[in-house]
Each structure stands twice: as structure tokens, then as C-alpha cells.
Amino acid sequence: MPGQALTAQMSVVPRIVLHFSVEVEAVRPWEYVFVTGSLPVLGGWIPSSAFILFPDPDSARQRWESEVEIGLDPVKFRYFIGYYLHNGKKEEENASFFFCHVNAEQKIKQKMLLLYWGIVKLRNKVMVPFIWVSEASVEDSVFSALLGKDPLLALEPGKNLVSEASLMGKSQNEILLRFHGNPFKFCKKRYAERSYCIKVTPFDLRHREAGSVDDDDNEENQDVMQPILPSYSVAHIAILSSDDPHYREQSPSGDRFKVDSDYFVFRTRSVAVEFLGFRIELFTYDEQNGPSTDRFAIAYALPSSFHGTFGVAGEPLLVNNRPVGQINVEYLFIRPLLTSCWIQKMDISYAKHWKKRQPLEVGHRGMGNSYTKMNAGRENTIHSLNTAAKRGADYVEFDVQLSKDKIAVIFHDFHVLVTVAKRRTPRLESQPPEAANDYHEIAVKDLRLKQLQLLRLEHYKAQTQTKQNYTKVSAEADEQDERLPFPALVDALRQVDSSVGFNIEIKYPMMQKNGLHECENYFERNDYIDIILNDVLESAGDRRIVFSSFDPDCCALLAAKQHLYPVLFLCVGVTTRYEPF
Structure with a gap:
């Protein structure tokens, strides 16, 4: 019947042969070029399941090619360069990743090491994959549907879109x-x-x-x-x-x-x-x-x-x-980031993502400094961050460090002053009421989160500056929860307006040029960064996030452990206001 023939003809899904061909500047003998993407045949963005390309022996340049047969679903992909490592231990299980030169009887557990990934280019140009159609009846509209609104490899001439890869897997x-x-x-x-x-x-x-x-x-x-x-x-x-x-x-x-x-x-x-x-x-x-x-x-x-x-x-x-x-x-x-809330895929990365746009308005500590300057609202609180968002801030900047019980909290300084009641003596009774208390400086890292929220604390400069018109660190009994100091990072991620981005400054004490350390005997860096990253990966959602730090090693760890968020290295210019590192 004509209707049945038409139905059968419509049920035939045309297949497309997608031919990858890319030129790479310098691939060493032990390195390979891969492609991963949105389709299962390309590994579903998982680098260990990526599709390997092969060098073209007839090409004068280092051209890598291969082809796959796909349907009409839109496809997105990235190229990357990598090679394989193994720990030398024989395992009972078969190898987790393929490698064409490994004897299968060895059963060596291999680990793929990513070097560079993104859009691989040479001399400011990229070879867009060639596409063949196996069904002559497919119209040109299929190609626009396949490629999407914009070309897959949209590229600005002279712009470097290749970045280094983060640590992949648990053993690297x-x-x-x-x-x-x-x-x-x-x-x-x-x-x-x-x-x-x-x-x-x-x-x-x-x-x-x-x-x-x-x-x-x-x-x-x-x-x-x-x-x-x-x-x-x-x-x-x-x-x-x-x-x-x-x-x-x-x-x-x-x-x-x-x-x-x-x-x-x-x-x-x-x-x-x-x-x-x-x-x-x-x-x-x-x-x-x-x-x-x-x-x-x-x-x-x-x-x-x-x-x-x-x-x-x-x-x-x-x-x-x-x-x-x-x-x-x-x-x-x-060390690699060990987390269950994030699967290392290559579909999204803002680690090297810079667009030409207007300057952004960033709220410093939310609505500004309140402990050493006369801002009305307490800095680094949920209220301060939300108020900045309501008044048009594109991003809010705040400082994160760990409490003694290893909870990421928002607070700027490494030390606070704890109010300590003096022992009562006849001499003390004859003095003014404010003389009954004394201050003891203690590091934030030596106080648990509950202690930070319950103890009566002052800014570490409270003894050397005029207290009038400055906000106290400790909250009053009748203050709302969102105005309390030391909010947990996860609370900020969940309670602050999701439309505002976060510039999360990672606090880590450093040695100063005058020989004084900002805070000695601090947390180990890997554990420190992992706790903060786990909070962000678990609760950030689609929020725009940028990490920053004055500590270069923290920046190195942040960049090596994840590729979702950009990392900015902060530095102090020539000034006498601050002690240089």
C-alpha cells in the first residue's frame, strides 16, 4: 500500500558519517588525540571512554583522523590530548581503559592522563569535521539541526581556547x-x-x-x-x-x-x-x-x-x-579531589572562559567592611550578601576558611578576640565595669563553629582602635539569623539569591616578608581545599562562581582538582599599607 510504503520510508532514520580531522602542533610519540562528546559512541563526555583518533601517515602535518556513524541528534564534542600511565601492580580485573599496545594477559590497571583539552587548533584555525550523509534524501536542513544554531567550532581568530586538564581519577x-x-x-x-x-x-x-x-x-x-x-x-x-x-x-x-x-x-x-x-x-x-x-x-x-x-x-x-x-x-x-557529588566530565568548563563584556559590579564582603570601617550592616553575613544582590551586584565577594571542626565558614580575619572575665578582687571592684573583662586573641581555626557563634568575640584590632561606630563581631541576642556572623558556606550557597555570582576568596595564612607568619600550624592544604570544593560542588547548582586566593599554592590546588570554575591569583601591589608576603 502507498501509505505503508510512506510510513516505512519515514521510519528509516538516515545515518551520518562524522569524520573528525584535526591538526595538532606537537604530539609526542607516547601521546594520543581523543574526542569526547554528547553521544555514547564518543564516551558521553567521560574522558576514560573517549573516542581515539589516529595519525594520518600521508599528512605532512600532525593530522589525527577517525570517523563514527551517528544519527540526526545534535552532537557536541571536545578534542583533548592524553596518554596512559599504570601503577605497575597486577590486578585481577581487566584494564579500566583501553590501550592498543598493552598485552591483555597482563591485566594491568591503566590510568589515562589528560594533558590539554578544549578546541585543539593550529595557527589560529581549526579543521571543522567533514560530514558525509549515507541517505541522499536528507535535506540541507539536517546539517543545521545537527550543528545547532552556531557552528560547533566557533572560534575567534588568534584566541587560545586550549587549557590544561585537571587531575582525573582517584590515583593521579x-x-x-x-x-x-x-x-x-x-x-x-x-x-x-x-x-x-x-x-x-x-x-x-x-x-x-x-x-x-x-x-x-x-x-x-x-x-x-x-x-x-x-x-x-x-x-x-x-x-x-x-x-x-x-x-x-x-x-x-x-x-x-x-x-x-x-x-x-x-x-x-x-x-x-x-x-x-x-x-x-x-x-x-x-x-x-x-x-x-x-x-x-x-x-x-x-x-x-x-x-x-x-x-x-x-x-x-x-x-x-x-x-x-x-x-x-x-x-x-x-592529591585528586575525592567526592561523590561530582562526576568528572568534560561537557562544561569555565576554567578558561573569558567573554568580552561590560565591567561587573562586585559587592566586597557583601555590603562592605564593617569591623574596621563604618558600614552599617555586619560584613560577610547572609543579610549582607543578599542586600548586595538586591541592590544590583553582579557578584559578591567573601572570605572562606575552616573552623576547628572543619566546617567552611565565611569570615575575613584569621584571629578574633575572646572576651574573658577577670577573677574578682577588691581592686577590681573599685574599677569601672568595662575593666572586669579582658581580651584573649585566638585563631578562628581553634574554635568550633558553635563556639564561634556563641562566644562573645571582638575584632582582633578592637583594643587598638576606637570602638564607637564599628560593628561588633558577636551578634546581639535579638538579631535575626541572617545577620549573624560566621555563616557556613553551604548556607550562603543555599540562602543567597541564586542570580548573584560568588567570588569565593580562599583564606590561607602565609609567611610575610617581616618574618611573621599570619597563622602557624594551619590545616593541610589538600584537606582544606577539598572540604571547600565539596561544599561548592554539592550546593552551588547553576550559580556563577569564581575562586580566588592570595596563596599561590591554593590556586594551584584549585586549578588541578577541578575544571568547572575559574581560579584567580590575587596579589598586593607596591604599597606600605599592607605587609607584603
Whole structure:
């Protein structure tokens, strides 16, 4: 019947072959190009299930291609570059991720490491995927429906839309080794007068490494054959004191370090930190001839022996197996964020998302400073934040730190004054009533949230400034809940108008140039950041959020643990008003 034939013809869903073809500037031999997207065949935005592309052997450039067959549903996707690591432990389960060169009988648990992701481009242009249609009856309107209102790869010429990836999975760790000031201590003066290049190479302690002090080591517990997949990534260097402070590959003989001038940061990622080691090599540098190709001294750093996740380790420098000095290595461990409220996907990221728009109005601590300036409402309260939103603020800025019971609270200063009643004596009875109390300075981190809300507290400068016209930290008995100090971060996320964005400044004490620390014996950074991030990821919803901090390590942790929200590094300009860090 004609009607049945028409129905059968309409029920045939045309299929489209989507051909991906992208050019990438520099893909190393162990790296691969992937695409992930909104369709199941592209992994559903989960990077470990992404679709792998293959290099075109006939292309003069580094072109990666592949194709998939899809229906007429709209498709969105991102390219990314990554490679695989494994921890070297044999598991009973099959590998979680695919890798074409792994023997299936090994059953090695692999971990994908993302390097860069976003829209991969070369020379300010992107190759839009070619599309073939397997049904000739499909009209041009299908293409507009497939591509959506705007092209998939809408790109402004010259704009970099590629960003570095955050830590993926539960086993990846990022390790930073830093050298600044004068990290060298030599036994002989002539060694100290030389200039040196520094090179850092990671290696696995379970396997023999090339370039060690003793290359003839034949210990039975070390594998002669190197594994197919490493447990660590290549160590890249960022020279923060240079005009180009971005991470890059190291020079063959290292990079020249200028004492009391340069700031070197070496970065690697590992899925087996307990077996990770670093070989630190020094090469002499001559002003006329440049760096020497012969190594002068060597040192070894073992992260498993470091105390804590942040600190400085002094490692002996060896020349011909004899110690000639010491090199101080500052280290920082970045652990992955362990959370059940967020699945690491690649569909949304504002980590590098800047649009041309009008300036934003941001409410500082909500409606302004009230403890040292004469703002009528108490700063950093639910009422202050909501009032700023009602009066047209696009964002509100506030400060977050942890209480003793590890609850993220909103408060600016690291210390408060606790009112303490003096012991009654005949001498005290003859004095004015205000003399019956004294103040004791205590850190916010040493008080539980209930104590912060119940104790009678004053601003830490209350003893040195005029109290009149300044808002007290502690609330009066008849004040509304939204005006109370020390609101929890989750309460602000749930109770403040969702249309206003949050600039969440992460407070973390730092060492000042005058030698005084803002607040010693503070929380470990990874735990500290994880608690705040978990609150945000669980309760933020669709709210616009920006993280900021004066502590550069907190910024590094925030950027490495998540890719949803931008991270801003705050700094103090040339001023005598504040003590510099």
C-alpha cells in the first residue's frame, strides 16, 4: 500500500558519517588525540571512554583522523590530548581503559592522563569535521539541526581556547618541585662561585634508570626490562621569573638557574607516588660557551620520604659518589579531589572562559567592611550578601576558611578576640565595669563553629582602635539569623539569591616578608581545599562562581582538582599599607 510504503520510508532514520580531522602542533610519540562528546559512541563526555583518533601517515602535518556513524541528534564534542600511565601492580580485573599496545594477559590497571583539552587548533584555525550523509534524501536542513544554531567550532581568530586538564581519577597525584632564592650549599667556595643549570628527571624505583650514579647496578629486585607504560609523566619546567612562565619541556642539559633571581617549578604526575623518585642534575654554565654537556653533580629526591605534602627537603649533592654539598628542594603534593557529588566530565568548563563584556559590579564582603570601617550592616553575613544582590551586584565577594571542626565558614580575619572575665578582687571592684573583662586573641581555626557563634568575640584590632561606630563581631541576642556572623558556606550557597555570582576568596595564612607568619600550624592544604570544593560542588547548582586566593599554592590546588570554575591569583601591589608576603 502507498501509505505503508510512506510510513516505512519515514521510519528509516538516515545515518551520518562524522569524520573528525584535526591538526595538532606537537604530539609526542607516547601521546594520543581523543574526542569526547554528547553521544555514547564518543564516551558521553567521560574522558576514560573517549573516542581515539589516529595519525594520518600521508599528512605532512600532525593530522589525527577517525570517523563514527551517528544519527540526526545534535552532537557536541571536545578534542583533548592524553596518554596512559599504570601503577605497575597486577590486578585481577581487566584494564579500566583501553590501550592498543598493552598485552591483555597482563591485566594491568591503566590510568589515562589528560594533558590539554578544549578546541585543539593550529595557527589560529581549526579543521571543522567533514560530514558525509549515507541517505541522499536528507535535506540541507539536517546539517543545521545537527550543528545547532552556531557552528560547533566557533572560534575567534588568534584566541587560545586550549587549557590544561585537571587531575582525573582517584590515583593521579601531581608533584611540584621548586627552586628559588639560593638552593645550593657547597662545601668548597669554588663550587659556590659557579653558575649551574638544573634538570629534574622522574623515575620508578622498581626499575633500573638510565643516567643514575651507578649504571652497572644489577640488583635482583630491579627489573631489567622497562615497563610498556610508565607510572609517571614527563617532568616539565616553568620558570616563573621569565617572560614566558608557562610549562614547557626541559633543555637537554637543564636550564640556567640564577641565584636570588630565578624561580623554577618542575611538575610531574604519578599514579604510584610510593615508588616515585627524582634525579636532580646540575650542569655547569659558562657565559661564553653556555651549559656543559657533562653532568657536574647529582642528587636524589624521594617523595615517599618527604614530611607531609608541603615543605623543604635538603638532598645531598654527589660528585663521583662523594658529597660536595646540598640542594634544598621545596615540594608540594596535589592529591585528586575525592567526592561523590561530582562526576568528572568534560561537557562544561569555565576554567578558561573569558567573554568580552561590560565591567561587573562586585559587592566586597557583601555590603562592605564593617569591623574596621563604618558600614552599617555586619560584613560577610547572609543579610549582607543578599542586600548586595538586591541592590544590583553582579557578584559578591567573601572570605572562606575552616573552623576547628572543619566546617567552611565565611569570615575575613584569621584571629578574633575572646572576651574573658577577670577573677574578682577588691581592686577590681573599685574599677569601672568595662575593666572586669579582658581580651584573649585566638585563631578562628581553634574554635568550633558553635563556639564561634556563641562566644562573645571582638575584632582582633578592637583594643587598638576606637570602638564607637564599628560593628561588633558577636551578634546581639535579638538579631535575626541572617545577620549573624560566621555563616557556613553551604548556607550562603543555599540562602543567597541564586542570580548573584560568588567570588569565593580562599583564606590561607602565609609567611610575610617581616618574618611573621599570619597563622602557624594551619590545616593541610589538600584537606582544606577539598572540604571547600565539596561544599561548592554539592550546593552551588547553576550559580556563577569564581575562586580566588592570595596563596599561590591554593590556586594551584584549585586549578588541578577541578575544571568547572575559574581560579584567580590575587596579589598586593607596591604599597606600605599592607605587609607584603
